[in-house]
Amino acid sequence: MxxxxxxxxxxxxxxxxxxxxxxxxxxxxxxxxxxxxxxxxxxxxxxxxxxxxxxxxxxxxxxxxxxxxxxxxxxxxxxxxxxxxFIPPKKPKTFLQLVWEALQDVTLIILEIAAIISLGLSFYHPPGESQEGCATAQAGSEDEGEAEAGWIEGAAILLSVICVVLVTAFNDWSKEKQFRGLQSRIEQEQKFTVIRAGQVVQIPVAExxxxxxxxxxxxxxxxxxxxxxxxxxxxxxxxxxxxxxxxxxxxxxxxxxxxxxxxxxxxxxxxxxxxxxxxxxxGIIFTLLGAGGEEEEKKDKKAKQQDGAAAMEMQPLKSAEGGDADDKKKANMHKKEKSVLQGKLTKLAVQIGKAGLVMSAITVIILVLYFTGPFPSPGPENSSTHKMRATREKSHSQLGGPTSGET
Structure with a gap:
């Protein structure tokens, strides 16, 4: 040449x-x-x-x-x-978004529900509780003290959930910040050889x-x-x-x-x-995967604004067809973000959470039937101590020995 x-x-x-x-x-x-x-x-x-x-x-x-x-x-x-x-990275998640993601854990949701129920029951007093309390004032003094402090359990559960969520969100936020800083430093240090004005020079890849x-x-x-x-x-x-x-x-x-x-x-x-x-x-591949999705969204918004009346007429059909597609896309992206091990651990946690919910529901049903159903109430005449004493007295009377009253 x-x-x-x-x-x-x-x-x-x-x-x-x-x-x-x-x-x-x-x-x-x-x-x-x-x-x-x-x-x-x-x-x-x-x-x-x-x-x-x-x-x-x-x-x-x-x-x-x-x-x-x-x-x-x-x-x-x-x-x-x-x-x-330069391929723009994904917009970093805010701390509040990370907190919301941490709250989606099934175990934490169960704890939150249990804490709310515990707090609600601690402040609930049945109408006839005051009269029964007067009849057994001495015997129930300790129970009244426990009832007044019953809200502490629910508050402790809520406080534990808040601590776990904040620690998880802060760890995720700090790791993402460190990763982005490291990635930015690597991109700045990476150089490539080009020819400009007849001279062989090395310039940053971004230039x-x-x-x-x-x-x-x-x-x-x-x-x-x-x-x-x-x-x-x-x-x-x-x-x-x-x-x-x-x-x-x-x-x-x-x-x-x-x-x-x-x-x-x-x-x-x-x-x-x-x-x-x-x-x-x-860059096109990263854009399709979502790394450059923001620029594509801006282009789509501009195109939609320029479509005019024809686009408005087709909008109901597009929204009906596109809604399901967007939901499926988001669900697939959420699944792809997790590794195989994370997916299995998540599945195991969900199964444990469901089992806990079933057992707690059975316990609640049994307690409700016990206190409100045909079962005898745990009064003094039906208590185990009273039954044991009656059995002992009956055996002594049959043997001709002294009863507890005669002694």
């Missing part, structure tokens, strides 16, 4: 870029759809639409030899048009823009999508995206597509960056 400056490269064989609109000869949607193609299909698309990879470089106003000029206005313009090489000429070599993890423009015996491991363990050989005439998140296993070369951030293949 020979040595040439950026201005010479831009002026040579310029195509009609005005038909594509914008500052560059390629739009974001065109590049994004191009990177979705593979192997020969991508080669045919490049030849039919652009001519070759050098023509794509010209449209992106970059040079395969010297790269981008590297001026601040040009880099800022590319970030605005094609996006930044890579569309049009950069990146140098790739064995062991690199590709930070963005791009087209292979020069190299020697380049082999890529695309198992992180496709699941296929076979290494893919890259060449300009067979398969020039280089995808972010894939590893360079052999060889070296150069590529022109065509998609970054949420517009790259890795």
């Amino acid at each position: 020979g040595d040439m400056t950026n201005s010479d490269f831009y002026s040579k064989n310029q195509r009609n870029e005005s038909s594509h609109g914008g500052e560059f000869g390629c739009t974001l949607e065109e590049l994004r759809s191009l990177m979705e193609l593979r192997s020969t299909e991508a080669v045919v698309k490049i030849k039919e639409t652009y001519g070759d990879t050098e023509a794509i470089c010209r449209r992106l106003k970059t040079s395969p030899i010297e790269g981008l000029p590297g001026t601040a206005p040009d880099l800022e313009k590319r970030k605005q048009i094609f996006g930044q090489n 890579i823009v569309v049009g950069d000429i990146a140098q790739i070599k064995y062991g690199d993890l590709l930070p963005a999508d791009g087209l292979f423009i020069q190299g020697n015996d380049l082999k890529i491991d695309e198992s992180s995206l496709t699941g296929e363990s076979d290494q893919v050989r890259k060449s300009m005439d067979k398969d020039p597509m280089l995808l972010s998140g894939t590893h360079v296993m052999e060889g070296s070369g150069r590529m022109v960056v065509t998609a970054v951030g949420v517009n790259s293949q890795t």
Whole structure:
């Protein structure tokens, strides 16, 4: 190709870029759809639409030899048009959200219900309790003291639940904060080699823009999508995206597509960056998984606002069909967040909680029937002590011995 400056490269064989609109000869949607193609299909698309990879470089106003000029206005313009090489993480959960999640534990819910019932019963006094209490004032003095302090049990259960919930929520919040801090520090320290203004420089991965000429070599993890423009015996491991363990050989005439998140296993070369951030293949996957869901929600809201009356007419049907789909999606996402061990432990906890509920319900039913049903009340004439004394006196009378009254 020979040595040439950026201005010479831009002026040579310029195509009609005005038909594509914008500052560059390629739009974001065109590049994004191009990177979705593979192997020969991508080669045919490049030849039919652009001519070759050098023509794509010209449209992106970059040079395969010297790269981008590297001026601040040009880099800022590319970030605005094609996006930044950054995948926004999920919005962190607030402390109140973590508290609410901790409260969803089945065991804690059972304890909360038990505490509320205990508090309610401690403040409930039957109507005839005062008269019976006067008749047995001396014998029931200790019972009255226990009844007055009966609220302590319910309050203690509630206090224990509050402590467990706060500790759990704080631990989750602190772990998430530490994880995000570590992830941010790793992203800031990660750098990649690019060519700008004819100089080979290393820049943070987040500063890579569309049009950069990146140098790739064995062991690199590709930070963005791009087209292979020069190299020697380049082999890529695309198992992180496709699941296929076979290494893919890259060449300009067979398969020039280089995808972010894939590893360079052999060889070296150069590529022109065509998609970054949420517009790259890795970014699209993260967006579908929910990592970049906020931006998609904003786009959906704007699209809904621009739909007009036609969208309003179809709204009832969409809401009826989409409601169940959203609920299923949320349920599936909630299930995917848990590991196999966590799922089994959760299932075991639910089973234990259900068993506890059944046993507590049986106990309550028995107690209610005992105090309100046909069973005799535990009065002095029906007490076990009275029955034992009557039995002893009967046996003594049969043997002719003295009874307790005669002694």
